[in-house]
Amino acid sequence: MARCLPNLTLSHRTIDDIWLPNVCFQNSKRTSVHESPTPNIFLLIYPNGTIWVNYRVKDKLSENYNLRNDLFIIFEGIKCLPNLTLSHRTIDDIWLPNVCFQNSKRTSVHESPTPNIFLLIYPNGTIWVNYRVKVEAPCELDMTSFPMDVQRCTMTFESYSFNVGRVRLDWFETGVILDIQGKLPDFELARYTWQKQKFYYPAGQWDQLKATFYFRRTYGYYILQLYMPTYASVEAPCELDMTSFPMDVQRCTMTFESYSFNVGRVRLDWFETGVILDIQGKLPDFELARYTWQKQKFYYPAGQWDQLKATFYFRRTYGYYILQLYMPTYASVFISWIAFWLDPKCLPGRITLGVSSLMALTFQVICAKENHTNNYH
Known part of the structure; x- marks a missing residue:
């Protein structure tokens, strides 16, 4: 009596010895024996690498779709074969829902040394396809709260070729599973969500699966290296009027503006509280009498700029x-x-x-x- 094997991995050439040639695997169309009109495809993402903005994800994309009633690939009668694992070369001969990253810039399948594609068929006709891919997708940054900002980056999955009349997409119950190794250079992953939605193209209605990642900026560097030195080292000229010396009052002005962007890109304004001073100690020869602030517009050859002016009045201690x-x-x-x-x-x-x-x-x-x-x- 032959010993049963727990599973079986076969090469591409072995497939023709098990089934009739060109009956089970036809990638031009789905096999026609189904009770439901569309196969249900479930996706599960296992990111296992680095994520960053512009942002790149090294992950595993799993497609699990059920052709349970496809009589040509059901082998439940073979008790010694709980599942069938096939070579990556077989993927071109099987009908796939053509799930893609809708908002990606570049996507590639890892090859180390052969393409990292996992294909498994269960006895009931369920097909499990797993890709180890590297995806680079854009992420629009909102710098309003910089450097204490939280950025929201989204990846969208959909079938490139088939609408809901042919393919339905949905998440597994576990959704996105993350196993990030290492740290991002400027962000930390705060949380992530996933959802399913419908999108309408001129060709019909498509299922879309969205995975949203929220990245919180690690702002310690900016506080220590940018903001604190900026607060401590502002030096500006002040033209002195010595007409009433030594009972004179000097007027010194500081002007703030965007160096790179005019009002078409950046608008500046004061908070309601305006300038808040916390002077510790005394000036060697003056005392601060009062201060004011205002907003004005300035015209350069390149356009119009917002300017914020803070004016300080110093009375000499005579x-x-x-x-x-x-x-x-x-x-x-x-x-x-x-x-x-x-x-x-x-x-x-x-x-x-x-x-x-x-x-x-x-x-x-x-x-x-x-x-x-x-x-x-």
């Missing part, structure tokens, strides 16, 4: 100048007048007082130049 410059200078001048009340015969005293006053004035001028701040940041 106490130092009164005590260290003006009062000593006036005092020296007043002292020099004493010489006019001295007797003209007291020539040594008048000379001493005049020279002392002149030296005091010279010393005050030198100190004022050394202590005067020329640049303000």
Whole structure:
């Protein structure tokens, strides 16, 4: 008595020895003996590689469709053969629903070294086809909340050749199963969903299966390397008006605009709160009197730009100048007048007082130049 084998893997040439030639596998049309008009195809995705934006998925796409009543491929009577695994070369001789990635840019089947296609037939006529493919699909990015944004990327599956009159698509109950190894360079997968929907083309109605992946940006790099240094290192020029020195008020302006895009691509505006200041410490020579903000438009040869202006008004702290410059200078001048009340015969005293006053004035001028701040940041 022959021993039963748990399963059997056959080559392409062996198929003709089991069934009648060109009866079971005709890829030009489906076999005609069916109780239901359309085969039900169930898809299951096993991504097992890297996903990124522009974004690329290395995954396994499984198609499992039932031709249960196709009398030519049912072998339930063979008890020793629980299933039949065929070579990838046989795939061209079997009718397939031609499921494709509807929104892909590039798709390729892995070859290591032969095409990674798995084909299995169950005794009841169910055919299981498994592809190991690499898919690259576009993903439109919404940068509104950058760098704390969550991007939504979608992959759509549909039959390229057959509408719902010939092929019906649906997900397995488990849907998308992920086994991601490693990490994405700039994102982490937050969650994923899958759904079935209908789409209407001029040729009829198609079933579409959508898998949606939500990627959350890892924003730690941007906070540490971009935002914090930006907040700490803004340096801008400010033209000083010294007319009322030292009781002057200086007006300094900072202007924000998009460097690359005009109002056709980017619109700028202030929040309702406008500028919020949290000044720690004091400026060496000024105090902030007030500040304002406004929005305006500016016209370059390339078009119109939005500009946001923040204006700061700094009042000079003039106490130092009164005590260290003006009062000593006036005092020296007043002292020099004493010489006019001295007797003209007291020539040594008048000379001493005049020279002392002149030296005091010279010393005050030198100190004022050394202590005067020329640049303000």
